[in-house]
Amino acid sequence: MYTSTRDSKLSLTSQQALKTGFAPDGGLYVLPTFTKLDLEAILAVPYQEQAVQVLLALLPDFGEATLRQAVTAAYGDNFSDPQITPVHTVGETHYLELFHGPTSAFKDIGLQLLPRLLQAALAANDRVLILAATSGDTGKAALEGFKDVPQTGIATFYPDGGVSPIQERQMTTTGGQNTTVAAISGNFDDAQSAVKAMLNDHALQAQLSPVQLSVANSINIGRLAPQVVYYFAAYRQLVQAGTIQVGERVNFTVPTGNFGDVLAGYYAKQLGLPVNKFIVATNANSEVSDFLATGVYDRNRQFLKTSSPSMDIQISSNLERLLYYKSNGDSALVAQLMQSLADTGRYQVPADLLAAIQADFVGGKAQDTEVLAAIRAVADAHGYLMDPHTAVGYVVQQRLALAGPTVLLATASPFKFPQVVAEAALGEHYADGFEAMQVLASAYHQAIPQPLAQLADLPIRHHQLLQPAQMPEFVAQFAQEVL
Numbered sequence: 001m002y003t004s005t006r007d008s009k010l011s012l013t014s015q016q017a018l019k020t021g022f023a024p025d026g027g028l029y030v031l032p033t034f035t036k037l038d039l040e041a042i043l044a045v046p047y048q049e050q051a052v053q054v055l056l057a058l059l060p061d062f063g064e065a066t067l068r069q070a071v072t073a074a075y076g077d078n079f080s081d082p083q084i085t086p087v088h089t090v091g092e093t094h095y096l097e098l099f100h101g102p103t104s105a106f107k108d109i110g111l112q113l114l115p116r117l118l119q120a121a122l123a124a125n126d127r128v129l130i131l132a133a134t135s136g137d138t139g140k141a142a143l144e145g146f147k148d149v150p151q152t153g154i155a156t157f158y159p160d161g162g163v164s165p166i167q168e169r170q171m172t173t174t175g176g177q178n179t180t181v182a183a184i185s186g187n188f189d190d191a192q193s194a195v196k197a198m199l200n201d202h203a204l205q206a207q208l209s210p211v212q213l214s215v216a217n218s219i220n221i222g223r224l225a226p227q228v229v230y231y232f233a234a235y236r237q238l239v240q241a242g243t244i245q246v247g248e249r250v251n252f253t254v255p256t257g258n259f260g261d262v263l264a265g266y267y268a269k270q271l272g273l274p275v276n277k278f279i280v281a282t283n284a285n286s287e288v289s290d291f292l293a294t295g296v297y298d299r300n301r302q303f304l305k306t307s308s309p310s311m312d313i314q315i316s317s318n319l320e321r322l323l324y325y326k327s328n329g330d331s332a333l334v335a336q337l338m339q340s341l342a343d344t345g346r347y348q349v350p351a352d353l354l355a356a357i358q359a360d361f362v363g364g365k366a367q368d369t370e371v372l373a374a375i376r377a378v379a380d381a382h383g384y385l386m387d388p389h390t391a392v393g394y395v396v397q398q399r400l401a402l403a404g405p406t407v408l409l410a411t412a413s414p415f416k417f418p419q420v421v422a423e424a425a426l427g428e429h430y431a432d433g434f435e436a437m438q439v440l441a442s443a444y445h446q447a448i449p450q451p452l453a454q455l456a457d458l459p460i461r462h463h464q465l466l467q468p469a470q471m472p473e474f475v476a477q478f479a480q481e482v483l
């Protein structure tokens, strides 16, 4: 049974946890203990079967038949690579490419599956409105995942001017009868805080009833659980390639914002995957990597816009789950730390908790100048294009140079950030993202992912700009229209 990071007396099924997103006390849903998987067995099967085994361990009450059906529908030819998440070794670097899904970022792994799981968990007369705050990639992946899924609607909010032009275009051209998108005046944390406030707004909930609100961000365990799978998939491919022996420990480098992706890796380790360290790579918004070095989380600093917008995040929600696990389920302590974060923007963990965290995680940050130089260096040396988020990981991985094989999570397609990548790799500035895509494709002999190539021709269907205070009314109106 799941419980809350802030109240270990709470107990609910994974279906209930997935439907509601996060706990009434503001905490996140966690499984207090993990049962190890049979490593040999999970390394013997392809991605989809690995997914069934992982999900059965993390979301047991869905049952194997439902999980298998959802997995089969979620990971098929909507991914352009049969491995779903192929490992691509270039020079010394093992890139785990997570961007072969319909929206070209790793968010597809969670968001192609979550709607199918949610649907399975809904009763016939349930209606759920999904709210998603996005720093760029979650929004489109959530829209695509929930588009025209019965009994659901999806409203996505992104910071105005805070996402790449291609990311914005992806969202504003979204089709479907149950989707809406709005830009918010403010940054990602403003959008995320406003979404959290709506989820705790009892007056709004009464107004919306019987429609329930839920979340598609990585605080939802239905997002997190599917991401655990690709750590096993990566390991399997390294074994198959002869890079490692079964049982050998590997490191994973994870470009990090909300700490969802890297936390999924930690779950994989708890399920028995042999991992040495997780390298947590941040851009100049380095609250998390600083925390890993000092034990002090402090968001009282300037918000910086970088070339990796999906990581321009100051409040890293999923870190709360790690605090819960590493304090051995001390939900009173977690509640106290989170209260301190809400009140003062800062908290400090006890020394023993920090030591426990540092046993598994090491942080580092990359400045934009280093990111651009790395994109260029790898493109020049190998003809391989990294997107700016992946390049943040690359810079930190190179600097730390840990012993043993290390897998770098490639979190987005370079074609999602074509202007930054073209400027870095070729030294040319393009005002038009679509032109930059074409130039990169021909210079590096790569195909532009089909959904991105088509974007230029799609009509823009969503062009709202809201103040955060206007969001509840916008949501109420949308719920009435579509649910």
Ligand SMILES: *Cc1c(COP(=O)(O)O)cnc(C)c1O
Residues within 6 Å of the ligand: 105, 106, 107, 136, 137, 138, 218, 255, 256, 257, 258, 259, 260, 261, 262, 310, 311, 389, 390, 411, 412
């Ligand atoms: C969301 C995102 C990240 C950060 O992932 P978290 O789970 O928030 O840590 C990194 N890179 C890209 C491309 C993303 O879209």
